[in-house]
Amino acid sequence: MQLTDLLGCRYPIVQGGLAYVGNGLLAGAISAAGGFGQIGSAGRSLGQLAQELTVARRRANGAPIGVNLPLSEHADREAYVRFIEEHASELRAVSLSAGNPRPYIERLQACGLCVMVLVSTPDQAQKAQSAGADILVAEGYEAGGHNGPSEITTFALIPQVARAVSIPVVAAGGIASGEGIAAALSLGAQGVQMGTRFVATIECEAHDAYKRALIARGSADTRIIERSVGRVTRVLQSPYVERILELESHSPDWETLYPYVRGERNRLAAIEGVTDEGWLNCGQGVGLIEDVVTVEELMQRLVKQATSALRDAQIRGAAFA
Ligand SMILES: Cc1cc2nc3c(=O)[nH]c(=O)nc-3n(C[C@H](O)[C@H](O)[C@H](O)COP(=O)(O)O)c2cc1C
Structure with missing residues (x-):
């Protein structure tokens, strides 16, 4: 199916x-x-x-x-x-x-x-x-x-x-x-x-500071946190995230690291916009984000872009026909 x-x-x-x-x-x-x-x-x-x-x-x-x-x-x-x-x-x-x-x-x-x-x-x-x-x-x-x-x-x-x-x-x-x-x-x-x-x-309930950061930042601006405890979490680089990475460079135990990485720290930054006290999830595709739009507008744009990208690829791939 x-x-x-x-x-x-x-x-x-x-x-x-x-x-x-x-x-x-x-x-x-x-x-x-x-x-x-x-x-x-x-x-x-x-x-x-x-x-x-x-x-x-x-x-x-x-x-x-x-x-x-x-x-x-x-x-x-x-x-x-x-x-x-x-x-x-x-x-x-x-x-x-x-x-x-x-x-x-x-x-x-x-x-x-x-x-x-x-x-x-x-x-x-x-x-x-x-x-x-x-x-x-x-x-x-x-x-x-x-x-x-x-x-x-x-x-x-x-x-x-x-x-x-x-x-x-x-x-x-x-x-x-x-x-x-x-x-x-x-x-x-x-x-x-x-x-x-x-x-x-x-429509996303994320704080405006989060949305603005996604527009402003590029693909080189993400970091992986929690590697020191065997997890891989991709977040937006920030002074707060650099503090986590500095702490992790000393191989902290989970009890030491937890207060910095727990979900509440994500909520604080993502929902309340307190980005100097918390972290934001963010993928490398952030470099492609240029505006905050309605879901309807974004979906129409994605469909249009995908349709023309598939068509262009077929033209460029003519040598393989
Ligand atoms: C803000 C944010 C929160 C996320 N939370 C979850 C989650 O709770 N559960 C989950 O399965 N994946 C979660 N993910 C991963 C997404 O579901 C999705 O697979 C991922 O974002 C795809 O990569 P992209 O960010 O490059 O588009 C989260 C991703 C982001 C950006």
Whole structure:
């Protein structure tokens, strides 16, 4: 089955789960514009998630929506899984990331949900397929937020994952324009998942300081934090992030590092705009962000750019005909 049939959307453009800033209005607007929007559950209580789901459904106006569940982010993971089961009739899909999806795939499918699993190596992709996933989101090292420890870039990852599995593959990491979408399709993906680009939209609840920073900064302005504790998190460079990196250069234990990197520090910067006291997730595609626009305008632009990039590539590739 094709990706767009599984997700019930017109364009194969998925909005990734966005911790703190993946609000219902954003998800609903993306689905209403023909993509597939997902509410981020990271950083939200179950009550907040329920509220965002209501907002998303109203804004989506009948178009299908999803929820992202980063498994390791929730201490009370079971409660979030039950929430999704209880609200399954209001959702089309759930995406599972940051943890072992195997125990949850069949359970969520039994409620009629399509299950997407985030992977970052071809090996993980095969395992997720054999565990029963419907769709794989293969995310490369360019991506904003938590990355896989193997640090494989999108360009190298997607063709390998596409060869390794038979279910639809969605490419993520560094895609912020229609040219990137066209490239992902050429690499063997059926669609794309984007995160950083969707933050710079009117509907996203991120603070204006975050959106302005995404316009001002370039692709060389991201950093990886948390490597000292075996994690790979791509964030926007800032004096606060340099303080984290300085601390990490002394190989701190988790208890020492945690107060600087915990989710609350992300929320402070991303939602309240206190960027000297917190950090912002950001992918390398940030260099392509030039404005803050409505989701509708961005989606139309992406579709137009992808269409002409695919046509231009065909012309340039005439020698291979
Ligand atoms: C602000 C932000 C928050 C994110 N939070 C999550 C999350 O909670 N769960 C998740 O699976 N991925 C999360 N990601 C990753 C995205 O879902 C997506 O895969 C990634 O952003 C794609 O790369 P890009 O940023 O280059 O577009 C986050 C990314 C960003 C930029």
